[in-house]
Amino acid sequence: MAKAQGFETSSISRLDQTKVSQYFGCNTFSERTMRDRLQKDVHKAYRQALKRGEALPLEVAKSVALAMKEWALEQGCTHFTHWFLPMTGATAEKHDAFITWDDEPGQVIERFSGSQLIQGEPDASSFPSGGLRATFEARGYTAWDPASPAFIMEGPLGKTLCIPTAFVGYHGEALDHKVPLLRSMGALSRNAKEALLHFGVRTESVVAQCGPEQEYFAVDLELAQQRPDLMFANRTLQGAKPPKGQELEDHYFGSIKERVLGFMQDVVLECFKLGIPAKTRHNEVAPNQFEIAPIYEAANLASDHNQLLMEILKAVGERHGLAILLHEKPFAGVNGSGKHVNWSLATDEGHNLLEPGKTPEENLQFLYFLCATLKAIHTHGGLLRAAIASAGNDHRLGANEAPPAIMSAFLGAQLNHILDAIEKGDVVDVSMQHLIDLGIGNLPRIEKDATDRNRTSPFAFTGNKFEFRAVGSSQPIALPLTVINAAVAEALDSLNTRLEAELKAGKESKAAVLSVVRQAIIETKAIRFEGNNYSDEWKIEAERRGLPHAKDTVSALHVWENPASKAVFSRPGILSEGELEARLHIRHEQYQKAIAIETQVLRQMAETQILPSITADLGARADSLGKLTALGIAVPETLQQALQAQTTLAGEAMARLSAMKVALAAAEAIEDNHARTEAFGNQVNQSKHALREVLDHLEEACDADLWPLPKYWQLLSPLV
Numbered sequence: 047m048a049k050a051q052g053f054e055t056s057s058i059s060r061l062d063q064t065k066v067s068q069y070f071g072c073n074t075f076s077e078r079t080m081r082d083r084l085q086k087d088v089h090k091a092y093r094q095a096l097k098r099g100e101a102l103p104l105e106v107a108k109s110v111a112l113a114m115k116e117w118a119l120e121q122g123c124t125h126f127t128h129w130f131l132p133m134t135g136a137t138a139e140k141h142d143a144f145i146t147w148d149d150e151p152g153q154v155i156e157r158f159s160g161s162q163l164i165q166g167e168p169d170a171s172s173f174p175s176g177g178l179r180a181t182f183e184a185r186g187y188t189a190w191d192p193a194s195p196a197f198i199m200e201g202p203l204g205k206t207l208c209i210p211t212a213f214v215g216y217h218g219e220a221l222d223h224k225v226p227l228l229r230s231m232g233a234l235s236r237n238a239k240e241a242l243l244h245f246g247v248r249t250e251s252v253v254a255q256c257g258p259e260q261e262y263f264a265v266d267l268e269l270a271q272q273r274p275d276l277m278f279a280n281r282t283l284q285g286a287k288p289p290k291g292q293e294l295e296d297h298y299f300g301s302i303k304e305r306v307l308g309f310m311q312d313v314v315l316e317c318f319k320l321g322i323p324a325k326t327r328h329n330e331v332a333p334n335q336f337e338i339a340p341i342y343e344a345a346n347l348a349s350d351h352n353q354l355l356m357e358i359l360k361a362v363g364e365r366h367g368l369a370i371l372l373h374e375k376p377f378a379g380v381n382g383s384g385k386h387v388n389w390s391l392a393t394d395e396g397h398n399l400l401e402p403g404k405t406p407e408e409n410l411q412f413l414y415f416l417c418a419t420l421k422a423i424h425t426h427g428g429l430l431r432a433a434i435a436s437a438g439n440d441h442r443l444g445a446n447e448a449p450p451a452i453m454s455a456f457l458g459a460q461l462n463h464i465l466d467a468i469e470k471g472d473v474v475d476v477s478m479q480h481l482i483d484l485g486i487g488n489l490p491r492i493e494k495d496a497t498d499r500n501r502t503s504p505f506a507f508t509g510n511k512f513e514f515r516a517v518g519s520s521q522p523i524a525l526p527l528t529v530i531n532a533a534v535a536e537a538l539d540s541l542n543t544r545l546e547a548e549l550k551a552g553k554e555s556k557a558a559v560l561s562v563v564r565q566a567i568i569e570t571k572a573i574r575f576e577g578n579n580y581s582d583e584w585k586i587e588a589e590r591r592g593l594p595h596a597k598d599t600v601s602a603l604h605v606w607e608n609p610a611s612k613a614v615f616s617r618p619g620i621l622s623e624g625e626l627e628a629r630l631h632i633r634h635e636q637y638q639k640a641i642a643i644e645t646q647v648l649r650q651m652a653e654t655q656i657l658p659s660i661t662a663d664l665g666a667r668a669d670s671l672g673k674l675t676a677l678g679i680a681v682p683e684t685l686q687q688a689l690q691a692q693t694t695l696a697g698e699a700m701a702r703l704s705a706m707k708v709a710l711a712a713a714e715a716i717e718d719n720h721a722r723t724e725a726f727g728n729q730v731n732q733s734k735h736a737l738r739e740v741l742d743h744l745e746e747a748c749d750a751d752l753w754p755l756p757k758y759w760q761l762l763s764p765l766v
């Protein structure tokens with residue numbers, strides 16, 4: 047498990063007495079701090095660049111850097127770092143001290159220039175580029191994202207000023223997750239603004255907003271450290287089922303035990319200091335599973351904050367003697383963890399475009415954006431599926447605990463009824479009380495859906511936002527957000543074009559919108575599904591409807607190579623074909639690497655821990671039986687049979703271990719990237735699974751005192 051940054055505890059008791067509003071964001075160079083510390087014209091220039099999404103002029107950057115340095119030094123920072131999100135999925139930092147030589151020999155002064163603020167130059171050669179960067183061009187550049195405030199990371203050994211940055215190559219190629227996210231937000235804003243003009247709404251920008259709900263497991267750190275699988279692969283690779291699983295269902299929303307509550311309080315405190323609006327915390331379905339959710343923010347901020355939150359969870363967990371598991375499936379047979387990515391669109395005044403309106407006119411605009419989102423899911427369901435494909439999420443999707451790998455959208459009974467009525471050309475349906483307003487131009491009035499939501503849907507409309515529920519708990523949300531933004535931007539572009547054609551043909555404006563909406567409703571009908579997504583009937587029905595169903599990462603990744611998938615990124619300049627190819631390459635590599643590590647760890651556990659223990663157990667039992675025989679005591683046949691059976695099973699484990707090694711070596715020898723992914727996903731995974739099956743049986747019959755690993759029931763016992 048990666049060693050996370052440490053966070054300071056000393057100030058906690060003081061802050062606990064204080065109102066959150068008084069210290070929220072105190073460790074960030076926030077809007078308020080900037081307003082106080084920057085000259086008026088500098089602050090104005092900064093705000094303007096931000097609003098227009100433009101780069102900061104160097105003169106402005108100089109003044110901001112100076113103020114930022116002074117603030118950071120006052121707070122006790124000694125170093126600064128550009129903080130970025132390379133394609134590894136983890137965050138990266140390269141720390142520099144705030145010092146430079148002074149005129150006086152041997153003396154240093156604290157210095158931090160404008161150019162150091164807006165641009166850094168870490169050696170990029172050790173970050174994955176998917177072949178985008180030749181070694182002679184190993185330089186990479188990091189550039190400040192002024193929309194994301196600089197923050198102070200507190201560690202036991204001091205404080206560091208972190209500057210959230212984008213990471214690009216020598217020719218401007220995106221080498222991180224932030225650059226495409228920002229570009230996709232730009233494309234979406236452009237097309238949404240254009241759409242809004244048809245409704246008489248002018249806005250400087252339209253912002254994609256996101257609130258990610260983060261699930262995780264907490265287990266006792268001392269126990270976790272005795273399991274190489276948890277330490278190196280973040281999940282258990284072996285483990286017999288506990289006598290009491292989650293079948294009692296007493297954990298969800300249950301009272302939070304004191305030890306966990308203490309941990310959660312510290313997590314929330316660290317979040318508040320960093321300006322992360324952590325809002326809700328509760329137990330989840332499985333034992334020792336929990337969730338934390340923030341108030342929603344602009345998607346790029348939400349992405350940075352979720353990345354920071356994952357680091358905070360791990361670091362604070364360690365302080366409380368807890369190992370925090372962010373993996374999608376840490377325990378076989380126990381519900382896994384996801385990250386519900388809630389997504390909506392808002393004008394710069396904060397008007398949510400997915401919120402049903404008060405008047406029929408507003409609702410027409412709402413329906414337009416709703417249908418654009420449906421069209422996006424309909425056209426690019428396969429791509430959305432690919433965006434969340436990973437070795438970890440493969441264990442979860444479609445396993446009757448998480449939405450299936452088939453993308454569909456749930457709208458709720460009321461909205462469905464309205465869309466059906468519009469489709470029939472029958473907007474006025476008097477039997478639908480309070481939905482249809484007969485008064486104004488036969489346009490529907492929509493009220494917030496009061497019905498319970500469908501928890502099995504991968505993409506559910508929940509009143510004023512969509513909830514993408516199939517995202518994995520450990521993955522950065524930047525990629526799924528980029529795909530949603532890109533797909534909706536494309537769909538809006540297409541609806542806008544149709545609308546303009548209708549208007550040109552002389553149609554009255556409301557009628558024209560209704561006609562475009564109706565066409566989109568008809569086209570996207572196949573992805574609307576209100577039933578149980580976990581059922582087998584849905585799989586059959588989805589196939590009949592022609593919806594893509596990629597069961598695992600191996601099949602999901604193929605979609606990236608479709609011309610339609612490439613175009614949704616390349617046309618609006620979100621990712622060029624070269625950048626896309628590089629990303630695909632890295633996705634393959636990461637998938638292979640994850641499975642290779644699991645295989646190596648399982649091999650080592652079987653060879654050096656489990657099988658030696660089994661042999662010791664067999665030996666001890668054989669000794670005992672021998673002693674009984676020596677005393678002339680008849681050993682019942684059943685005892686001998688049990689020993690024989692366990693011995694045979696140990697032999698089977700050895701055979702399966704050998705088979706797994708062969709499968710791993712064969713996969714690693716494959717040159718072709720795609721073929722190698724297939725071998726890892728199929729043969730290697732199957733061989734791992736086969737070995738695990740026997741090891742789990744061996745565990746069930748082995749002397750518990752000799753068993754070398756903490757068992758499932760220990761790991762999943764209440765944390766007291």
Ligand code: ADP
Nearest residue numbers: 255256257258339340341342388389390508511
């Ligand atoms: P629910 O009960 O539907 O899960 P919550 O209000 O608890 O709703 O929200 C769950 C998550 O959705 C939170 O992280 C929240 O910030 C986020 N969220 C709420 N409204 C929006 C919105 N308009 N856009 C994006 N995310 C949102």
Ligand code: MG
Nearest residue numbers: 259386388513
């Ligand atoms: Mg939710």
